Amino acid sequence: MSKKQHYTITVNGKEEEFLAEPRELLIYTLRERLNITGPHIGCETSHCGACTVTIDGKSVKACTMFVAQADGKDVTTIEGIGGPDNLHPLQNAFKEHHGLQCGYCTPGMITRATKFLEENPNPTEEEIRFGMAGNICRCTGYQNIVKSIQAAAAEMSAVREAAE
Amino acid sequence: MIPAAFEYYRPKDMAGVLSILEEHGDDARVMAGGHSLIPMMKLRMADVGHLIDLQDVEGMSEIDISGNTIRIGAMVTQHDIIDHHALSAAAPILREAALQIADPQVRYMGTVGGNVANGDPGNDMPGLMQCLDATFHLTGPDGEHTVAARDFYEAAYMTAREDDQVLTAVSMPKPAGGHAYEKQKRKIGDYATAAAAALIVKDGFTCASASIAMTNLSDTPVYSEAAGAALVGTSVDDAAVGAAVAAMLGDIDPTEDNRGPIAFKKHVAGVILRRAIERAWSRA
Numbered sequence: 001m002s003k004k005q006h007y008t009i010t011v012n013g014k015e016e017e018f019l020a021e022p023r024e025l026l027i028y029t030l031r032e033r034l035n036i037t038g039p040h041i042g043c044e045t046s047h048c049g050a051c052t053v054t055i056d057g058k059s060v061k062a063c064t065m066f067v068a069q070a071d072g073k074d075v076t077t078i079e080g081i082g083g084p085d086n087l088h089p090l091q092n093a094f095k096e097h098h099g100l101q102c103g104y105c106t107p108g109m110i111t112r113a114t115k116f117l118e119e120n121p122n123p124t125e126e127e128i129r130f131g132m133a134g135n136i137c138r139c140t141g142y143q144n145i146v147k148s149i150q151a152a153a154a155e156m157s158a159v160r161e162a163a164e
Numbered sequence: 165m166i167p168a169a170f171e172y173y174r175p176k177d178m179a180g181v182l183s184i185l186e187e188h189g190d191d192a193r194v195m196a197g198g199h200s201l202i203p204m205m206k207l208r209m210a211d212v213g214h215l216i217d218l219q220d221v222e223g224m225s226e227i228d229i230s231g232n233t234i235r236i237g238a239m240v241t242q243h244d245i246i247d248h249h250a251l252s253a254a255a256p257i258l259r260e261a262a263l264q265i266a267d268p269q270v271r272y273m274g275t276v277g278g279n280v281a282n283g284d285p286g287n288d289m290p291g292l293m294q295c296l297d298a299t300f301h302l303t304g305p306d307g308e309h310t311v312a313a314r315d316f317y318e319a320a321y322m323t324a325r326e327d328d329q330v331l332t333a334v335s336m337p338k339p340a341g342g343h344a345y346e347k348q349k350r351k352i353g354d355y356a357t358a359a360a361a362a363l364i365v366k367d368g369f370t371c372a373s374a375s376i377a378m379t380n381l382s383d384t385p386v387y388s389e390a391a392g393a394a395l396v397g398t399s400v401d402d403a404a405v406g407a408a409v410a411a412m413l414g415d416i417d418p419t420e421d422n423r424g425p426i427a428f429k430k431h432v433a434g435v436i437l438r439r440a441i442e443r444a445w446s447r448a
C-alpha cells in the first residue's frame with residue numbers, strides 16, 4: 001500500500017540518502033540499511049534503552065521511531081561518539097571501571113550518558129541512577145556503570161577546567 | 165515487530181492537519197511523540213492508514229504563563245515541563261508529576277497532548293489535569309472548542325474529542341496552596357498501580373479547598389469531589405484524612421490485572437492518597 005519514500009538523515013556527521021517505507025523503525029534503518037550496528041535491539045518494546053541514539057539533542061529509543069519521523073534529522077550513535085583510536089572519556093571510563101560485562105547494553109548506556117552529562121556535568125549518584133533509568137543492564141548490577149559515569153564526569157570536568 | 169504499512173504526512177500547519185483528517189476520516193490519525201501510538205501499531209493493536217506527524221506544526225510547543233493562567237501547547241514534552249523554570253515555579257505539581265512518568269528517553273518524546281488525548285487510564289496527566297481543573301483546547305472543522313478535563317474522559321480510550329478534532333493546548337488557573345503527586349509503581353518506567361494528585365489551600369489552620377484526582381484505578385481518571393469535600397473545614401487531621409480516603413474509595417472502580425487484585429489496588433490507593441494529602445498539606 002505505502003510506497004518507498006526518499007529520506008535524508010545525517011548519521012554521525014555523514015549525510016545518508018535512501019529509499020524506505022515510512023513504517024521502517026529507525027533502529028532497522030541504522031543496523032540493516034546503513035550497517036551502523038552499534039545501537040542494539042534488546043527488547044524492541046521501548047523498555048531497555050539498548051537502541052538509544054541521540055537525535056537533535058534528545059536521547060531517543062530508535063526502536064520507537066519511524067524512519068519517516070527522523071527524515072531531515074541529525075542522528076548520533078555510539079560510532080559517532082568515539083572509536084578504538086579515540087575513545088570518548090565515557091568509553092574509557094567504562095573500560096577502566098568495568099562498566100560492562102557482556103557489553104550488550106553498553107552502546108545505549110554510553111550514548112545516553114553523553115547526553116545526560118551534557119545536561120548535568122557534575123551529577124550525584126542519585127542523579128546518575130535517575131538520569132540513566134531508561135537503560136537496563138542484565139549483567140553489572142549498575143554499580144560499576146555509576147562508577148564509570150562518575151569517573152568520566154570528573155575527567156571531563158578536569159579537561160574543561162584545564163581548557164579555561 | 166513490524167507495523168502495518170501507512171501513508172505518512174508531516175504538515176507544517178493546522179490547516180494541513182485538518183484537511184488530511186477530513187479527507188481520510190477514521191482511517192487517519194495524528195501522532196505526537198508516538199510513544200503510546202507506535203507501540204500499539206507495532207503490536208498491530210492500532211491500525212492507522214494515514215499517519216499525520218504533528219512535529220512540524222507551528223504554534224503547538226509554547227508554554228505561556230500570563231497573569232493567573234497557564235497555557236501549555238499540546239506538543240510540549242514531559243522533558244520540556246521538567247526543564248521549564250517559570251512553569252515549575254508557577255505550578256510545581258506539573259514538574260513533580262512529569263518526573264514520575266516513564267523514563268528519560270520517553271520523556272523527551274512524550275507530549276502533554278498525547279498523554280491527555282490518548283485516553284489510556286494508565287496515563288498520569290489526565291488525573292493531574294483534573295486535579296488542576298484544566299481546560300482542553302480542541303480545534304476541528306467547526307472551529308475551536310474547549311472541554312473541561314473533568315468532563316473529557318468517557319471510558320478507556322473514549323474521550324469527548326471527535327475523530328476530526330486535534331487537541332492544541334491545555335490551560336489552567338495557576339494553582340494555589342500546597343501540592344503533591346504521589347505514584348506507586350513497580351519500577352521506574354512503569355504505569356501507576358495507583359497515583360494521586362492533590363492540591364490543598366489552607367486558611368489559618370483549616371483547609372479552605374482541596375482538589376483530588378486518582379489515576380489507573382478506573383477506566384478513566386477519577387476526580388473525587390467527595391474526597392476533597394471531606395477535607396474542607398477540617399485541620400486535615402487523621403480523622404479527616406481517613407474520611408477523604410473512604411470517600412475516594414467510593415469513587416474508584418479498579419479491576420484486577422498484572423498490577424494486582426482489586427483489594428490490593430484499593431489498599432494502595434488509600435496509602436498513596438494519604439501520603440499525597442499529608443505532603444500537600446505540609447506545603448500549603
Ligand SMILES: Cc1cc2nc3c(=O)[nH]c(=O)nc-3n(C[C@H](O)[C@H](O)[C@H](O)COP(=O)(O)OP(=O)(O)OC[C@H]3O[C@@H](n4cnc5c(N)ncnc54)[C@H](O)[C@@H]3O)c2cc1C
Nearest residue numbers: 196197198199200201266274275277278279281287288331
Ligand atoms: C516505556 C514507556 C513507559 C511509559 N510510562 C508512562 C507513565 O508512567 N505514565 C504516563 O502517563 N505515560 C507513560 N508512557 C506514555 C508516554 O508518556 C507517552 O508518550 C504519552 O502517553 C503519549 O504521548 P505521545 O506524545 O507519545 O503521544 P502519541 O503516542 O503520539 O499519541 C497517543 C494518542 O493520542 C493521540 N494524540 C496525540 N497528540 C494528539 C493531539 N494533539 N490531538 C489529538 N490527539 C492526539 C494519538 O492519535 C494517539 O491516539 C510510557 C511510554 C513508554 C514507551
Ligand code: FES
Nearest residue numbers: 042043044049063
Ligand atoms: S530495543 Fe529499543 S528500548 Fe529496547
Ligand code: FES
Nearest residue numbers: 101103137138139
Ligand atoms: S553489560 Fe550485559 S547487559 Fe549490561
